[in-house]
Amino acid sequence: MTEVIAHVADRTAPAPLEHEAGRTRPPVLRRVVGMAVRIVAALVFGLPLLFMVISSFKPDTQIFADLGGIQAFLPVGALSLDNYTGVFERVPFATFLFNSILISVLTVGLGIIVNSMAAFALARLRFRGQKLALGIILATLIVPFEVMALPLLWEVNLLPNVDSLGFYQGWLDTYQVQIVPFIANAFSIFLFYQYFDSIPKELDEAATVDGAGWFRIYRSIVMPLAGPAVATVAILMFLPAWNQYLWPLMVTQSEAVRPVMVGIDYFKQLNVSWGQIMAYASIITVPILILFIAFQRSFVNSIASSGVKG
Amino acid sequence: MTPAVVAARLEPSPPRRRGPAGSRNQRTIAWLMMLPAAVLIITFLIVPIGLTFVLAFTDAKLISPRPAQFIGVDNFVRLFENGTFWASLRNTIIFTIVIVPFQSGLALGLALLVNTKMRGTNFFRTIYFLPLVTSIVVVSMLWLFMYQPNGLINSILARFGIQGPDWLGNPATALLAIILMSAWQAMGLHMVVWLAGLQTIPADLYEAADLDGASKWQQFANVTWPGLRQTRTFILITITIAAFGLFTQVNLMTQGGPLNATTTLVYQAVQTGFRQQQTGYASAISLVFFVLVLIVTLIQRYLTRDKEVR
Incomplete structure (x- = not known):
């Protein structure tokens, strides 16, 4: 009985999604372009969320001051947990x-x-x-x-x-x-x-x-x-x-x-x-x-x- | 998920065996096991759907001492004379028509991008997926800030000497702004669905195409695209129906404004049915929404049948 169940469990488990197609490797130029596009897409999807978390540690004045540059996405300046304590008070x-x-x-x-x-x-x-x-x-x-x-x-x-x-x-x-x-x-x-x-x-x-x-x-x-x-x-x-x-x-x-x-x-x-x-x-x-x-x-x-x- | 898609998957069901226990006993057990789900589905799914059709022809109020009166098509007459209703119908349709090709097309591009063998595929896939796991409420608040006249997007544009618009305050850009952020949020979902579809295309088809000297584009046009037919139907139908339901972003970011530029059917239904407590009138709006969904489902059924005949 247990054998049957083990077999069934194996058989019915959905195959894991393997996205690597395993075909021939694309030529160098295409690989470089592909990687560049991937990185740009990753920035588009990732940066807003990073911005959200980083800004949660900054006072409002600094959030606005940092907006124009790369520091908007970096944990720099007067970081504190004030916003978090503020959330619990409010x-x-x-x-x-x-x-x-x-x-x-x-x-x-x-x-x-x-x-x-x-x-x-x-x-x-x-x-x-x-x-x-x-x-x-x-x-x-x-x-x-x-x-x-x-x-x-x-x-x-x-x-x-x-x-x-x-x-x-x-x-x-x-x-x-x-x-x-x-x-x-x-x-x-x-x-x-x-x-x-x-x-x-x-x-x-x-x-x-x-x-x-x-x-x-x-x-x-x-x-x-x-x-x-x-x-x-x-x-x-x-x-x-x-x-x-x-x-x-x-x-x-x-x-x-x-x-x-x-x-x-x-x-x-x-x-x-x-x-x-x-x-x-x-x-x-x-x-x-x-x-x-x-x-x-x-x-x-x-x-x-x-x-x-x- | 639509019945057509679902039904197609149900067909190869093997013949049922008669259960070993007496069939009368089996029937009783079956109904007992179905009972909780049946009661809940009838009460919270089938009755409200039926109520939509009934209440739309009454003057029902959310809280009212007297029972609802049947008033014929008065709600619809009022609706069709109301400029805000037409604005919400127009916005809902524009939102859908723009976001469906935009979002599904870009998602397919992303899927093709991460479907090749390359370093860091898993990492990139995770990043693209993050906005989807983030609640639309959070995404709306985050983008509300990014879209401020002096917010993140305009500050970045200013670095390149571009004067960004007041994204959400300008009737010309408000709906576009909501479309962009909605596509940003849900793209990961459709990327994954496209990926799963790409996995179902046998690798030897590509090998055969390679042997025949087909270019990448020819491979896409002749192997990938036809192979994605079912996935395509599914994605188009789900994005369309989800797009018709646009509400949260509007409620949190623009409240339908400016000048009704972003009001939608569901937003109007909530305004009238909840904030003004006119359930009958809101049900009439819901019924219009339901008819839109039905039309799309019928078109999809028609199109898929057509393709199978060929």
Whole structure:
């Protein structure tokens, strides 16, 4: 049995993206031009982000004084953490950060469970209406969230809710309104479906002979084999959850439940401090960039798989 | 991801086996496993989509003591008489028409650039990808500063003796400025998708072309470009639909101004449906947006079918 699983795991793991085509080496002139273009492109994509992080350590007067030259991108002058302490004084940053982490982690965690269970039923069980269910899920993929954002706002405002004081109407200004609508995700179901469909069905039969029920097969056989699919779904659900802006802007009013992305709006009001804006932007970006660089292969493969894999 | 693309991938699904457990038991389990996802998808995806069609013909308000009244096509009449609506429709379409070829073309160039065997390919790919992992909220704030009349871009231009415009304050350049930064942010995504497409082209096709003495350009025109057909369709459709949803950049950088030069359909929907609480009117705007998406999907289906016939 373990042999079968190891074999399957090997077979179904998506091939890593190897971009080196391994063809003949291009001539020298083309190599030089190619390298030059690459370096220019790298500056275009990299320098603005470098500028953001560097400026977060400078006072506003120096940011503007440095703009004209190369020192805009260099850590020179009166560097300090003043902008960072300013961020914490100006907004309840720790609360915003906690909210964002809570919302993202719950959305991804619950999303993996709910979507993989649905995909398991669709890919490996037989029931009436199966094709129709899959068809409806796939059809919803073309509808962008922005189309239904306003009707959804109206709808969640009518949903029943409960707190320590009893029942009431409306989900606005809560955590759940930022989590629950995004747990079930048609694209995640599709990714799991595709992956589960590629795992040999003989495993299910073997497990049934051993007396395992379907839920056991899902939990102990199929899910452990689906590591790459779980990673892909986790990444593809985490980024939008962390980056959400339009929805929390509309459904949250109190600072107690607002996420970090909406928090940036506070810095545009009254005396604008660009240094503080850059500091805020850096704190909410750099951890994600580090995660990205650490798990680069998974990130790139996940995002590419939402493109043309399969 | 569109149903057409998805459906194409689903076709080679192997025949399902009858499960070893009784099929009645299997059906119950299947529905139980589908239940959480089904409830969530119906509540937060299918109902809001349906509501868009219903509310667009009512005077529904976000918060209102009396129930919504059916008012026929009044919302659409008001919409079509409103200059701001036409400005937002025009801007949305211009944004899309410009950014689709611009962004996908440059992304293809980058992909071809990093697809050759050369030192540091991984490093460059990572750099090109960084803006994508950065939230659009952060990118908007960063570029808001870079675009200031005395900001980073104009300071650099001044070094070369060029007097830069007030990028976001001038109706002639505001939309262009937003297009440039949006392309900068998302290009890494489409580079990776193009790369994945390039990987699917068998290397021996290039070897055969080399043997036939084909030039690099001939190889691109006769091997690469036809080989990217599916990738191309996918990229065009996803950029187009994403471009229709333009909101965050506008909300953070220009608030639709100056003189409605950057207002968009989604921005108008949020203005009316959230800030002015006119859900019915906002739903009418959303419906126009939905029709645009449908038209693009139908065109894409038509074009791909046409190509398969040839």
